[in-house]
Amino acid sequence: MFKSKIKALLLSSRQKKITRPYPFVPVTPPENLRGRLEVDANKCIGCGSCVRTCPSRLIKIENTEDERTVMFTAGRCIYCGRCAQSCPEKAIHITHEFELATDNKKDLEIIIKIKMVQCTVCGKPFTSLNMLNKQIERLKDKTEEDINKLKICPECKRKMQTGGGSPF
């Protein structure tokens, strides 16, 4: 009995405190910590790949006349980092920021707006400007005709193929 108590005393006296004096002394987050999201509006092409992977289903895409809005309700984020992994353009970046407590939910929302391109035939907005630029970049030989083809929405393209004849 006595022996056990002495052992317990030894075990506890040999060790220092393990708790960290946070928040009085700031902590350096570990290398792999997944914190607040950062979205680069210039890189986003509005493809919606993150919408499909997000387990919390917090990313929404809305289309208006000439803009596509990508909304992150990041208050519901579980910081899994799947959106950043799935993003083909690396527009989503996971930061190390973890002190996100706030009294205003809006602080955690990320809203980015991407410019849309209108179809040169029917005038409907159908793809984002970033996406179009990407596609133009990928073209092997950047002929005027190929570039113009990209500016037509899939619907009009189909009509042209079935109806025959090119407007150019």
Add this chain to the structure above:
Amino acid sequence: MENFKETLVYISSNIETIDEKNIVIRTEPSQIKEVAKLLEIQGARFIHLTAIDFISQKNKIELNYFFSILQDNLNIIVKVEIDPLTPSISSISEITPAVIWSERECNDLFGIKFEGHPDPRRLVLSDDWPEGIHPLRKNFQYNISPPEVKQPVALKKPEEGKTVIPIGPFYPSLEEPAYFRLIVDGEEIVDFDYRGFYVHRGIEKLAESALNYQQIPFLAERICGICGFVHSCAYCQAVEKAGGIEIPVRAKFIRSMFLELERLHSHLLWIGLAAHIVGFDTLFMQAWRIREPVMYLCEMITGNRKTYGINIVGGVTINVLPQHLKDMEGIISQIEKEVIQLREIILDDEVIQLRFKNVGVLTQNDAKKYCVCGPVARASGVNIDMRINFPYAAYPMLSFRVPLNKSGDVWARTIIRLEEILISISILKQIIENIPEGPTSIKISKIEPWKEAISYIEAPRGQLFHYVMTGPDGRPYRWSVRAPSYQNYQALAIMLKGASIADAPLIIGSIDPCFSCTERYEAIDIRKKIPRVYSVEELKRCLKAR
């Protein structure tokens, strides 16, 4: 095994051998008792019972009884189709008492009547849930909450002259919601009633109706707050098995590594809690201090102390660097030294021995009858360990022993858990030595619908069971989870009978109950802040006061 199949032919002509480890028996509802009896004679362990709603496909509800024969490493699924208009079948609780909770649950969630059930009260659904609405049927939408109904609360009535001592609805020593009612005669506990499922969150329903295969691991990990990794791992394994996906060996090793790290910190947490329950707070603080470096290690590798979020179908999302392995080696050697000291302190302490020995005894027979699992079963001399019986992840490539104890009391459970910590450390050392290089995940292609798979994990609390039936919409058609505590709870009545009131918190604590694991699914409105399951009047007052 061959004999066994021959006997089965008399019962049902429809036996499918899926592979050498899985057998499916299809039988008629009227014959379920005979099949259960036969399986019982063959030494089959009951695992779980769940239903699948096939009303829109073939106008049937399919009941799935899961059994396993440990010595043959054999899984047996007994499938019974019943009519959804008159959904009733005879209860097999006389033959296997371990089925009692599962049958009550099927009654709640699928509306299946079990004739001859000894305790047909509600288990999962809240008291104010309307009659006749069964949330896991496919015609019930996951985001709908039915109106509250005032109904009398079905609590066990004590016999004349006996008193009820309530513990809960907020369990004091584990800080979790559960309502234990001890029915006592003087100091002695004569009966026991449990009303739980207050933290039931509709997880299975949400997964089956709104998420896709790759989103569910993150939801599964949130089933439990201590051993969440086991759930995401079991789910991923089940889907991988159903989809015929073979993951890279390195991913298997990383999974095993975190499973063992989790066992390490979970068992140390339990030892701290058990010491705290008996008032030995030095030990409580020391156990938790020893545990802390494990949490730091996990944080360093995955970025999180808990809920690592690294499991996906097809592997893991992170890589373990050589520096991590080096740090881990240092940390676990230090823990090993300290746990040996901790063990000496516990073994020599007479006060702890007086409190733990011969308390909450579960005999080997009862342990088998109630199909308890994990350290509770091993402390009663039942040799069961999923890492050996149904090896998964990297365990076929690792060697370790399974500690056993015969006495079946709280003391035995403590010793088993202390042993398991040291065994986990030895497994981790093997993993550090043998982890191969290579990719950590593979890309998965489309998963075929209507395939089913079972997956087991030896969680810190015992055998965890996940069942997945793949569906046509890129998500499981049915995903069923049976947590280890679910089965261990049912044996509590046996452990508590005859004990004194003072020992009750310790006995309840000794199975390492995990409330969230046990109470995983129900369709409640997730946007509502107040869980609707808090329906007992006194509880409502508490909530208002808050």
